[in-house]
Amino acid sequence: MNPPGSPERQRARTAAGPIIGALAAGLLLLALFAITVGPYPVSVDQVLAALLDYAGGGAGLTDAQVETVLFSVRIPRVLAALLVGAALAAAGTVYQGLFRNPLVSPDILGVSTGAGLGAALGILLSMPVVVTQGFAFTGGLGTVALVYAVATAVRGHDPMLVLVLAGVVLGALAGACISLVKILADPYDQLPAITFWLLGSLAGTQPDDVWSALPFVVVGLVPLVLLRWRMNLMTLGDEEATALGIDPRRLRVLLVAAATLMTASVVAVAGVVGWVGLVMPHIARLVVGPNFDRLLPVAMILGAGYLLAVDTIARTMAETETPLGILTAFVGAPVFLWLLATGRRSW
């Protein structure tokens, strides 16, 4: 028996509300801090005054330069980091639950590789940024749709196993296509662009990027929120979920589609950002347990905060921007190992 004060009991008894509130407050402070730092330092007072002005309630005294820095560069970038981190963490949480495997990341069905191929093609064809983003979005969704179609066509095997294998195979194929595009690309101009895109970055974030990704993320999030209780049953496996009165096959298509939509839309803006979707669900489970009801909001807040922190480091650490994919791994790997070594709970 556990003594009454043990962490396990505390977790089960504490309501999730205060935890979520505290994390959200922390995230807000982090965002405020992130807005102030950078090559052109802005004080917290200036930020608050500018935000008041923006809302129409201030004195209108904000310096034009400060306004440009905040509203054209920094705030869009901070919002983009929050959106990308939250979306990837949510998608990772869903994928891990659906595949009943804590080692799964949102890339398992090939969404990132497919998006990478789309973006690489866009860069190779010298398309405008918006079109390249569209290519990436379409490539991500298209790859997962193809994987699902292949897995549905193959019958007589464990459906989840076929799905994962189809994802691995088609992901590898898309990876080979990316390599082909890289060989064909102009080595001085296009190749670095492709490489940087594949490592992920928010350096080129435009204010419009947030608005182009946000609707898709919200559309993907709606089914996750509405089905957050049933998502728990999906982790028990198809037979048990069916016996408890739900239709796992239909639910799975919907949930995969929603998580993939979220991933593809943010990857199109930020490039391939690894680690967030793999690690954040774990940390969220350590904090509030696996009940999707509370796991989803906590994972999203943690994902948003993690990516914001990493992106802030990426743009302030050195003269040149460090790609996110490198930093998320450098920060994520030690944290993850430390958690594995010290965590009491298995997953």
Next chain:
Amino acid sequence: MSVLRAEDLGFGYPGFPVGRAVNLVLRAGEILCLLGPNGCGKTTLFKTLLGLIPRQAGRVLLDDCDILSLQRRHVARQMAYVPQAHTTVFPYAVGDMVLMGRTAHRDTFSRPRREDRERAAAALSQMGIGDLSGRDYTRISGGQRQLVLIARALAQDARLIVMDEPTASLDFGNQILVLNEVRKLAAAGLGVVLSTHNPDHAFAYATRVHLLGDGVTQAAGRPVDVLTPEILSRVYGAPIAVERLPSGYHVCVPVDLASAS
């Protein structure tokens, strides 16, 4: 009045038939005990009865409707399933595990309400494990997990319950607890079909027995008619004697032990 009926049922997996020509009926208020040696297909039969895996032949009718034509939500309100004790990938709290049994009573998009939580807590107390509610399902013993799964089926408030070896990993006291609960459920008008490896349980608790062996029905009927030394010895491939205790209960013992005393 819920009735589950299997007609000429063939079950197994594609290219791998396990059993055939099984006819059985489960009515409200009954305890039907499924007996049979290891590997004879008890679990496969149960999953086929529940419509969880495709059947190979015949029909399964729930209240005269083909179970495959019914909505799963409707089926889950009529019929609950207690799988063999297992573990989950993620460490759900025991209370949440039981709460999942309430899903069929709520709309697709709703979460469990307060009355669902109360029903789940009552089911846990009924199984004598109310104090486990906050523990992780992955961190309790196999026997405790079995009790949790039974509590989940109780919380489902179905008229029929299918239990796959509900006493397999329980200590002697908890076996009695579970079987007494089963008896109370039947007395309250529920129908329970359970599989077991202990024919004594069938003698003590079952209204009817279904004996499965080599994928076909070996015998079915009242316990005293079905569980004879001849049939038991043949199906289990070991010499078995049935003795009647002064209290009126029957117990099965190996023949060499019976003749030695």
